Amino acid sequence: MTDRALRYFLAVVRAGSVRAAAETLNVAASAVSRQIIELEAEVGEVLLERLPRGVVPTEAGRMVAEHAQRQADEAALLDDRLKRLRGVQQGTIRLCCGAGFVIDLVDNALAGFAEAHPGIAYQIEIGTTDGILAAVAQGEADLGLAYNPPARPDVYGIVSARQPLLAILPKGHPLVRSSGPVPLRAFATEPAVLLPPDHGVRQLLGRAEADGGFRLVPRLETSAFELHRRFVTAGMGVAFLPRFVVAAELQADLLHAAPLRDPLLTEASAHLVVRTGRRLPEGMGRLVGWLAERMVAFRATS
Structure with missing residues (x-):
């Protein structure tokens, strides 16, 4: 299997x-199709299921895609090591995160890291929890920041910290001086701002x-x-x-x-996730440590 065929x-x-x-690769669609046909012939399996509006990988196709992703990761790792051998510290790190992490990420972590590592650039995409995990698992993002994500075998939390869901109150609210955790039920009759129904935080509240x-x-x-x-x-x-958002x-x-009493809400956590089995280049590994040390999201709350 050639590198070009796997990349295509x-x-x-x-x-x-x-x-x-083909548009992403900036090549003709016929060239991509030809590489796929040759790859399927070499593997001896159908790799793509053709649908009316696109394609999805077959079981064999998923195996080949995982192999191709591992090769791409190893190539990036080799490139990073060769650059370091020449004394060059540069590259692009792709992050996918929930919108609630953005201020914490930029103000408390990236600003200082960028100053310390001027040769590194960043691509940041905002996504839902499912979208973040999928982007990391499929190699479309190097690192993901997600709040209370479900467990998946193809990604793992390299850094995490408990970040309970809190009631955020205006100054002068009657519960500001509450001496302990408040049940969510206490806010049942109060006007609230809520995230859309498909958001993970809203679903957590719904439970x-x-x-x-x-x-x-x-x-x-x-x-x-x-x-x-x-x-x-x-x-x-x-x-x-969660606290880090505000x-x-x-x-x-x-x-x-105000802390909430409900067990479901007190055990929520923030996670920095990477693809399972991936070896991180040095610059990315340094960024992971920087985020863990400086982001409010990874300061565990009592």
């Missing part, structure tokens, strides 16, 4: 179609609501975390977020965070 095949699996892969037999009242529903912050600081109601506002005494 992996691009097709990622893009979901030959034409889209606690179902267990308790009540429903929160969404006055505002939005995926924009900045609107969550402004909703609360304006005194319009409450929000439910760390700056809490430090500035613009908001108040």
Whole structure:
């Protein structure tokens, strides 16, 4: 199996179609198709299932794609080592993260890391929890930042810390001076800003609501975390977020965070994930350590 055939095949699996892969590779679609046909002949198996709107890998195709991804990772690792041998510290690190991590990531980690490692560039994509895990597993992202992700065999959490879901309250709220954790049910009649139903945090809240037999009242529903912050600081109601999302506002005494009593919400955690089995280049390994030390998301809460 030639490097070109594997590279073209992996691009097709990622893009979901030959034409889209050809555009990414900047080659003719016929050239991609020819490499796939030759690869299938060499392997002796059908590697792609042709669908009306694209292709998906067969079981054999998934095996070949995993092999192609390992080769791509090893090639990147070799390139990194050769650059270091020549005294060059450069490259691009691709991160995929939930929107709630962005301020923490940039302000508390990347700003300092970029100054210390000026030759490294970054690509940052925002995604849902499922999208983040898929991007890391498929090699489309080097590192992923996800909140309370489900377990998957093809990715693992290289760094994690418990980050309970908290009630974020405006100044002057009656529960600001509460002496202990508050049940989520206490907010059942209060106006709240909530994330959309497909968001992991909203689903976590939904499970606690179902267990308790009540429903929160969404006055505002939005995926924009900045609107969550402004909703609360304006005194319009409450929000439910982990501490790292509103760390700056809490430090500035613009908001108040109340711990929640519900076990489902107290055990949530933040994770930095990588693809299972991948050996990280030196620059990426250094970034992992930097994120673990400096991001508020990875400072375990009591």
